[in-house]
Amino acid sequence: MDRISSVGSPRIGLVQFPGSNCDADCIDAFKRLFGIELLLLWHQEEALPPIDGLILPGGFSYGDYLRGGALASCSKIMPAIKAFAGKGGSILGICNGFQILTESHLLPGILLRNAQQNFVCKNVDLAVAPGNSGYHSRLQGRVYRVPIAHGEGRYHIDQDTLKKMEDRGQILFQYADDSGLPNESANPNGSQSQIAGVLSENGRILGMMPHPERASDPLLGSEDGRAILGAFLATVL
Amino acid sequence: MQKELLQQYEKLKTLKRAGFLAEEADSFQPLLKKHKINKDEYKTLRSIVERAPTLAELGVFSAMWSEHCSYKSSKIHLRKLPTTGPQVVVGPGENAGVVRLSGKLCAAFKMESHNHPSYIEPYQGAATGVGGILRDVFCMGARPVANLNSLRFGQRKHPRTHYLFANVVKGVGDYGNCVGIPTVAGSVSFDKTYDGNILVNAMTVGLIHEDRIFKGYASGLHNLVVYVGSATGRDGIHGASMASDSFSTQASGERSTVQVGDPFAEKLLLEATLEVLERELVVGLQDMGAAGLTSSSFEMADRAGNGLYLNLDYVPSRAAHMSAYELLLSESQERMLMCVEPSKWSDLQACLKRWELPFAIIGLVTDSGRMQIVKDNILEVDVPVAPLAESAPRYERPYVLPKPAPQEDRRLRDLLKSMPPIEVLAAVLFEDGDKQRIYRQYDHHIGSKTVLGPEQQGAGLLWLRSEWAEPNEAAYLGLAVATACNERYCAQNPALGAAHAVLHCYRSIAATGAEALAVTDCLNFGNPEDPIVMGQFVASIDGIGEACRELNTPVVSGNVSLYNQTDQVSIAPTPMIGMVGKHKDVRHALPAVATKPGPLYLLRPRKQTHSLGASLVSKVLLGEAGTEGIPAIHWQSEREAAAYLQRQAERGDLLAARDVGAGGILTALVKMVLHLENFGLSAHLAEGLSLEEASLAYFGECSATYILQAKPGTDLSKELVASDLLELVPIGSVHTGPALQVDGHELSHLRLQQSAAASLSI
Amino acid sequence: MKFEVVVELKEEVLDTQGRAIQQTLQRLGHEPLSAVKVSKRFVLDIAGEDEALASALVKTVASAHLANPVAETFTFRRL
Amino acid sequence: MKFEVVVELKEEVLDTQGRAIQQTLQRLGHEPLSAVKVSKRFVLDIAGEDEALASALVKTVASAHLANPVAETFTFRRL
Ligand SMILES: Nc1ncnc2c1ncn2[C@@H]1O[C@H](COP(=O)(O)OP(=O)(O)O)[C@@H](O)[C@H]1O
């Protein structure tokens, strides 16, 4: 997909669903880290304005009263988002945004209730799994410390699809120990293969449970989100 | 719609009235009793209504005059609290208190209890408690940025404790997480005084522009009264009087419909309310809290000195055939009452629709000075507004002031003489369990402001980055928040204990490098009709008042929760304190845990004393408070210690600071590295002392004492506090590697962490 | 022996989940969907042969742990 | 017309909630309780008289929304 405008900063949209609550954090992070003003898109719009990339923020859309993201995945704006994805558009879904992406089948798998049954809020270390996507090549070679805060983050997928995803390099992030080894004892929610973030086949849609937008300043505990959000921006440049 | 309501209003006089209660009937006295209206109160009621009331009217009076809504037992004493100061923008009386942080940037905050509902249904009780306090803050126009919660449960081995704990924590977490407000600090303890009556106190802090503080009135003749939010069900009817009810274990099976919290609806209500206020679409707005539609409509009308006409047929309801009584008194959650000028109605409507909130016009502002409420063409309520509020009962209940008389208590000292300190330490450290069980379930990062959260173990600290602050302060301005109350101290000595609660918050705020600004409280006490309990209450107010005057932290909001008792046994006085402070530069924020190696110091009074009375070690080893006294307070020392911390933090010389509280110096010291795998410490606190003396120095509790960690290479002792009162003593250092040594005792991490794991099962 | 326990909110208690699901799905065009109630269902496997004993156990477990009597009711049956 | 929809985790998906409940209850002394499976139950109210139509709607709603085929299966019946 061509960029909307080749000069100036990219046009990035952010969808607000009823119950989205990490929208302000995303807006703030993009402004401070990259000087980018996100375009706010209301869930009831049926068409997207011209954009280069799209963010689905975290929160509890519709209270997550069915499964996380299930009700939002059928909101009015979704067909336009699917069309954007179909054209190879770049999308970043964070936490609830990830759930919305799996629920609307833009990403494989499902996010089930955490294995230990409780909501969990903490910093995790993320390792970058093998793969050749733009994200992989930008992010490989180090560990990222990023907060998580969710009750339904246990990634599940059937074995065959998992194998295919691994072969195609669709796994991006895995929960790891601080040395960067994916590790069951570092797995906060029982995710299959410690999966914390996955990509679409074309490598342009990323869904992840951790919140890179919150790791936006050393004063907040980590600035590792900058690299991750930067890798997303790189996919639209 | 306005026209239609006006027409209805014109014809009001022709309507049939609901039946007046038959005062001679046998059922009448029991009915009054059920509504907790006593003889004198009924006399007043009658003189206001000028006839016998209808059932709905009786319900209205009962709710408005309940302890919960009217503060009838506490008001005369609350007046003694200091409430003013240059930082105070809005003092007590509004939905929340407001203090100025910098420039036009203010913090609105309040704390509230939800004790009884949480005991009956812990998950929903705790959740709706959080919802209620959030609404109090955002209906002033403030955007909530932090939640805190203070929890008190029965002993860990009490059969109900695990269930209550697990569900209260889940309820607090699920609600705050879903609305998207970080829970950045709190407190918890387990004590047998709460076996039959737990405490769930929730606090919210919001940010607001000084010129945009909203105090809503139902003003403007014929303006529309609009109901916004979830439909009304038969939830928590009598909630307001239940909150003032005491428990008996027998009655715990008999319940009205539980209130269910809907955090998703709350989030929509929050966004819609802030938008409505920002765009100035309404003249009045009030959340429907305790006593629901009744208290919100009366408050709104009373503040404007107006009357209201309401037609309950328009109230969205969830259950069939709800009576006027039920509609007026239901405590269904997530609802607001708004008052709008007809010209703004279409904008308001569009805004509410966008947020997918149900709404309905239910009435009009009138100049009658009366509350006139109709349902099914029957006039159900017709009472004057102002007298009802003005004549609310006030009680000067008899009280007996406590007279603490501490005495030496050898039992604990003898025990300490015979026990290895390391064993005592393990027991003390984990008495309240590992607090991760709580705060892991609370989102404490959302909002991207949390510089210090529960992982840093002290007060919460938010980085505000607000353009409303003074330009030279705006970039790194911080808001510090804390809550505390040591119920053991309060049981022993209510006045001094309450002062300690204020001090505890003050110290943990000072330990971040911030300056304390103001206080909110939540006064949890037993039955005020018991002169001893009332005496505890009065003494506590004195203690809080003294502390707040001495520390220059006025009380700007608060809440009173009485009748916390089971089977006639009242809880220990628990005046929970919440405090906010201002941090000038969050780049110099001090956590209460070590993050790097560096030298350690003890900042303490030159004449330090260690007290064992009502100490944590006494609770753990003796199973009771003992008879010795609790630490005395020396205000000047406290102020100097806090000022010293702020100064040193600002200079950038410090890495961490922790106030010494329950459990004494050794406990505080070990907690600074306990959760870190990569750091240990070596320190000397009581070398050369006898075991009894050493244990006293380790676990005795004290005042004006902090543990500081300096940046490596900084020698703090060079700039020793130039004070006659305080001294700074080097005690060792934090180093890399797990070894943990104090006075030659090896306190291996492993051992301690095992006890941490064991404490998981409450 | 398998038993099914169904735990439902009492009639008068607000079903926040059901309401949100119903409203959203109706807005999506499923107009005839006039109400949704959400409940929990447990399938319990009880070791042993004695049905009366097993059924008593199910009842105990359901009333003491699976359902919260303040807000919920339960029914159970053998599968 | 009322329908019941039951949404269950597929056999191969670990039911962590069921396992947690089973373990806790067994620890509390309910030894014969050898397995617990948790599922969701929805009661849908469909306006109209035509059962075939209603039943088709229930099926659509269940398969598109109430159950996620990646991990769940559903059954439904008229009540
Ligand atoms: N109920 C609670 N909710 C949120 N945080 C809590 C709660 N209880 C304790 N905490 C947090 O845990 C940390 C340690 O608690 P504190 O009461 O200060 O213990 P200590 O005795 O170790 O000083 C603090 O940061 C506090 O805010």
Ligand SMILES: [Mg+2]
């Ligand atoms: Mg502390």
